[in-house]
Amino acid sequence: MRTDHTFASGGAGGLLLEDLDPAQLEAVTTEASPLCILAGAGSGKTRVLTRRIAHRVTTGSALPRHVLALTFTRRAAGELGRRLGALGVRDRVAAGTFHGIAYAQLRRRWADRDEWAPTLIDNKARLLVGLVPRRPGIEVQPVDLAVEIEWAKARLVTPETYEAAVAGSGRRPPLPPAVVSSVFTRYEEEKRRRRLVDFDDLVLLCAEALETDTEFAATQRWRFRHLFVDEFQDVNPAQLRLLEAWRGANHDLCVVGDPDQAIYAWNGADPTALTGFPQRFGGATVVHLDRTYRSSPQVVAVANAVLDGCRAPGAHHLRPTRQPGPLPTLMSYASDRDEAASVARAMRRQRGAGRPWSELAVLARTRAQLVLFEHALSAAAVPFRVRGTSTFLDRPEVRAVVADLGTRPAHTPLSICLTDLRVAAGPPEPASGRPPTAEAERRANLAELIRMLDEQLALDPAATVGGFLAWLTTALRGEPHADTDAVDLATFHSAKGLEWPVVFLAGLEAGLVPVGHAETPEARAEERRLLYVAVTRAASELHCSWAERRTFGARSMSRGPSPWLAVVEAAVAALAQGGPEVDWRRHLDDTRTRVRVANGPSGPRCGDRASPAVLTALRSWRAGAARAAGVPAFVVLHDSTLAAVAEACPGDHQELLALPGMGAVRAERYGNALLAVVATASA
Numbered sequence: 113m114r115t116d117h118t119f120a121s122g123g124a125g126g127l128l129l130e131d132l133d134p135a136q137l138e139a140v141t142t143e144a145s146p147l148c149i150l151a152g153a154g155s156g157k158t159r160v161l162t163r164r165i166a167h168r169v170t171t172g173s174a175l176p177r178h179v180l181a182l183t184f185t186r187r188a189a190g191e192l193g194r195r196l197g198a199l200g201v202r203d204r205v206a207a208g209t210f211h212g213i214a215y216a217q218l219r220r221r222w223a224d225r226d227e228w229a230p231t232l233i234d235n236k237a238r239l240l241v242g243l244v245p246r247r248p249g250i251e252v253q254p255v256d257l258a259v260e261i262e263w264a265k266a267r268l269v270t271p272e273t274y275e276a277a278v279a280g281s282g283r284r285p286p287l288p289p290a291v292v293s294s295v296f297t298r299y300e301e302e303k304r305r306r307r308l309v310d311f312d313d314l315v316l317l318c319a320e321a322l323e324t325d326t327e328f329a330a331t332q333r334w335r336f337r338h339l340f341v342d343e344f345q346d347v348n349p350a351q352l353r354l355l356e357a358w359r360g361a362n363h364d365l366c367v368v369g370d371p372d373q374a375i376y377a378w379n380g381a382d383p384t385a386l387t388g389f390p391q392r393f394g395g396a397t398v399v400h401l402d403r404t405y406r407s408s409p410q411v412v413a414v415a416n417a418v419l420d421g422c423r424a425p426g427a428h429h430l431r432p433t434r435q436p437g438p439l440p441t442l443m444s445y446a447s448d449r450d451e452a453a454s455v456a457r458a459m460r461r462q463r464g465a466g467r468p469w470s471e472l473a474v475l476a477r478t479r480a481q482l483v484l485f486e487h488a489l490s491a492a493a494v495p496f497r498v499r500g501t502s503t504f505l506d507r508p509e510v511r512a513v514v515a516d517l518g519t520r521p522a523h524t525p526l527s528i529c530l531t532d533l534r535v536a537a538g539p540p541e542p543a544s545g546r547p548p549t550a551e552a553e554r555r556a557n558l559a560e561l562i563r564m565l566d567e568q569l570a571l572d573p574a575a576t577v578g579g580f581l582a583w584l585t586t587a588l589r590g591e592p593h594a595d596t597d598a599v600d601l602a603t604f605h606s607a608k609g610l611e612w613p614v615v616f617l618a619g620l621e622a623g624l625v626p627v628g629h630a631e632t633p634e635a636r637a638e639e640r641r642l643l644y645v646a647v648t649r650a651a652s653e654l655h656c657s658w659a660e661r662r663t664f665g666a667r668s669m670s671r672g673p674s675p676w677l678a679v680v681e682a683a684v685a686a687l688a689q690g691g692p693e694v695d696w697r698r699h700l701d702d703t704r705t706r707v708r709v710a711n712g713p714s715g716p717r718c719g720d721r722a723s724p725a726v727l728t729a730l731r732s733w734r735a736g737a738a739r740a741a742g743v744p745a746f747v748v749l750h751d752s753t754l755a756a757v758a759e760a761c762p763g764d765h766q767e768l769l770a771l772p773g774m775g776a777v778r779a780e781r782y783g784n785a786l787l788a789v790v791a792t793a794s795a
Contacts, residue, residue, distance in 0.1 A: 152402050214354060261299065
């Protein structure tokens, strides 16, 4: 992938426009405003955003002290600042999160007005403890209601409008909507009585102040005249209201985003702010970046197929620019442990071929799935780190919780152990631009452990403390490596914005991809976009896998493949026969039904007239080939394909290629051996 040049202060000029394709050049230099840049995965989104800011500063159309660049994480804000510094725009552009900028402005306003600033609470659950209704047989935790209130505030939903909003969204709250509305009302009253504000109030209070205080609004709009927003598909209605309040009558607004990477609607994000940008902001110009510089044509073809039929409005198919790479692979394993062990072996082979560990990654839908990979990589002496949770299980507060769980009877239901832990953890501190405090890190670590317990309970509602500890202990054997040359383990969500040359997508099973609680069409569409995000993290090689049995706590359950693996397999089959531009849909039915003969579904199945002697010989050969490769037998050749070979008894490669399910890759890999087996068995 191309990398940004670095420039000394004052040395940017025309160099800012070097190495840009025509669409990127238009996005950087156009004088249009408002401007919406729809940037597909790997199309240079951050490069274009930072160069546009630097270009405007260099040409004098924007003063750096009047620029506000908004992001959604402190890490992203730091990266924006680093890149702008490298482009010669140093220490003058304000870059931060919506919450962080809002809080800074509110504190200044309170100080200027000599007002008693309200206290910011960092844990809704503590305040909700005394407000949660107790009902026989129904156990609802304060944190569950805290999550519901956060969703409501992000969507500008008040206690009075909550019931109607839930009915219209199809959302399933932890208690009847009328009860949640009552708790919400009492929570807001308690905050007012004690002069408290929560994290979500910061955005709403700042927006209200800008809308009602003309002097405050004029000051802020004079200060920030040029607005830039990254990852605009992730904005929620409350943040959009604040953006509008900052903007006022100003049209100098530039947003960048990708509707196909909108994966946070469950948390209140509203991707229609991006897809409907031209309608919301009259006269807006839209620039499309659809050339990807990250992934090979083979990976891009799979990514496009995954989204086909549910692509977001305004989005375009990605167009690859890189040289061809290897075909993506699909594997199934007898168990989740076999899957993890095989991936570890594959990584050692990659290392043996000279590839650094840091170019390899394992991505899974949930954090819980990654624990087995921690153990398998440790056993194979493969260094690794878990994205966002490096050395997580060795942190004192986590070890203390694990030790406490160990004192409880093994049969104790896991669900009843969460109450105290939820209350003790609390949410992370609001973004402030300062390094996180030790207390904030402690709460964040406990929140991560709570997520692991929640995932375990979502997959196995009957999970016990003993089963959870047995499952968790495997992770304690591995010591994640903090050095730079280590394999990355990450969830699909935490991998967003990152990339690796080689990616293993693991646990692609029904109930996980899509996750079981995604029941509405909108939720399933978001899960499909999430898989697209995971696929597009791969630059050169993509390896997909699933397990036929998976262990949840002390229970082992049968699993089935993700329904979207059929699309992936069809895309790979199309690639094998004709290249990235071949229509994969014609392979989809074959993938789903494993091919019937031409006389229809009620006729004989392909292979019904196969020679028993040839079929026996082929099965024996396939078993040996599978053992040698360390893969299940059907990965070498599916039963229907094997039966077709035994029935046709091909005499050369041309006849072999004509058989259903064979394909050029399998014919090249196994053709000579198959023809030899057929010839010997037939004689």
